[in-house]
Amino acid sequence: MKLRTFLILSILSFGLFVGVTLISARLPFPMTEQALAGKLVWQRHNCVSCHTLFGNGGYVGDDLTHVATKETPAYLINYLVQPPVMRPNKLAHHPALNEMDAVNLVHYLEFVQTIPTLGWPPQREKAEKDS
C-alpha cells in the first residue's frame, strides 16, 4: 500500500465521518434558555464526575438521564437546595446549589429525558411496567 492511498483514505473517512455524525446529532426539540442555563450549572459543578447522562460519566451516583420522570421537580429542587447526607457517609452532604441554579438544572434534566435513547437504560422499562 502506498502513502498516497493511505492519505486519501484517511481524508475521505474523516470527512464522511464528521458529516454523518453531525447529521445524526440533531436534537428532537429545541432547547429552552432555562435548560441551557441548567446545562451550564451541570458543567460548572462537575456533576458528571459522580453521575452519568446517557450512561456516560462517573459511577458514584445513579444515572440521571430519566430522573425527571421518576421524581417531581419540587422534590429534585428541594434535594439540591437542601441536600441530605450521602450514604454511607455520616457527615458529608451532597453538594448544594442555590435555588435558581437548582430550578435551571431541573429544567435541563427535564429536557434531557426527552432525547430518545433507544431503550436504554433497560431497567427503566421494567420500572414503567411495574407501575
Add this chain to the structure above:
Amino acid sequence: MKLLKWFSFRGKGDKSIARKQQFIAQKISRRYCFSAVSFFALQSVVALLGSLDLVIPDLPSPIPFEFGRAIHLGLADLWPLIGTMGMVFFFTTAELNREIYSPRLARWQYWIVMLFSVSIFGTLALRIGNGREFLEGMPIFYVGICLALALASYNLIRTLLTDKRNITPASATMTVGIIFLFLLLLPNTITYRNPITDEVTKFWVVHLWEEMAFELTSAGFIATFYVVSGLAPRAQVEKWLYLEASMAVVGGFYGTGHHYYWIGFPAVWLAVGSLVSVVEVIPVGMLAIMTYKGLKSVKVRSNREKLTLWLLLSSVFYHLTGASLLGLFITIPWVNLYMHGTYVTSGHAHLALFGSLGFVVLAGCYYILSRGSEPTLKGYKRGVLAVCLLNGGLITMASALLVAGFMETYFWRILGMDFMEVRLLINPYLIMRVLGGAMFTLGNLLLSWRIFKAWQTTKYKK
C-alpha cells in the same frame, strides 16, 4: 555504568550507521518524555487518594472528589499526549536520519503544552472547570493544547516535505497521527448548546484519540523499535504499516459508533458501531503476530532494550485482551445495553487506556531517556520488578472493577434493584481496587525512579 557505543537506527536496507552526535530534536524530546513520566507519577498518587475517598466515608480532602476525578482524567489524556509528542520527534529524526524542520518550534511547543496542561490541573484543583468528562478544563486551555499540536503538525509536515523521496512509512504514520490529534481536539475548544454534540465531540477525544490517532503514533514507534532491535526486518514492517494504519483509521472512525448507541443517535449506529469495531481489532492481531514471530527468532538484546521490550509486551498483552477482546465484547449492542455505564466500562478503560496506550508511551519514554546508557543488573532487575508491580496492580484493579461491574449489571440493570443498595454491595470490590491501585502506585513510583536515574546518567552526555 557501562556505556555502550551509540548505535543508531538503520537506514533503508538495514545498514547500521554509527553516529556520534545526537539530533537536537532528540535532545528536546527528552524533556517531553521526562514531563510525561512525572505527570504519570502524579496521576497514580491523585488516583489512589480518589479511590480511597470512595471507600472511606467522610474522608477529609482539600480537593473534592468531583474535581479530583477531573484531574485524574485530564492527566490520563495529557501525559500520554506529552510523551507521544516527544516520541514522535525522536523517532521521526531517527527514521529519517536527519534533523526536524525547526527544533526551535519544538521547544516552543513544549512550553506551550506544559503551560496549558498545568493550567488545566491548577484550575481544576481550584474547582474551576467546564464539566465535560475527560475535558473538564476551561475550553481556552484546550485552545492552547491545540496550538501545540498545530505547531507539531506543521513542523512534522515540513520535515517530511524537505525530502519527499525519503518519507518512510513509520514517519508518515506518526505525522498523520499527530495531525489527527490536532483535528479531533479542535471541536472541543468551543462550547455547544446541544448536549448530544457535547457527547459526540468528547468521544472524538476519548475514542478517536486513543483508538485511532495514538494507535498511529504508537504504530510508528513500535515499527521503528522493532526494526532497530532486530525483532522484524524493515522490509516486512514497511510492507504492512500503511495497511495497518489504514485499518486503524477506518475502523477507528466508524468504530466510534459504539459510543453513539444511546446518546440520542439513530439506531443505524448500533449496526455501524458493532460491525466496524471488528475492523479496529485486526491491526492489533497483526501487531501481535509480528511480535510473536520476532520474539521466536531473536534472542540477544541489551538490558535496556529488554526493559523497553517488557513494557512493550505488556502493552501488546492488554491491547489484545483488555482493549480488543473485552472491548469487542462490550461493543455487542445487547451486552452494551446492560453493561454501559457500569464499572465494567471503568475496568475496560483502565485496561485499555493504561494497559495498551500507557505502557507504549512508557516504553518510548524509557527508551529515549536511557539512550546512551545501559542499566546495571540491579537497575534492570528493579525495572522488571516495577513492570511486574504495574501489571499486578492493574490486573487486580481491573478485575475488581469488572466484578463490581458485573454485579451492577446483574442486580441494578437486570433485576432493577435500587442503585444505592447495589453500590453498598460492591463496596468490597472497590476496596480491592484500592489495594490494586496501591500496588500500581508502588510500581509506578519505582519505574519513574528508574527512568529518572536513567535520565540523570545520560543528562550531561553529548
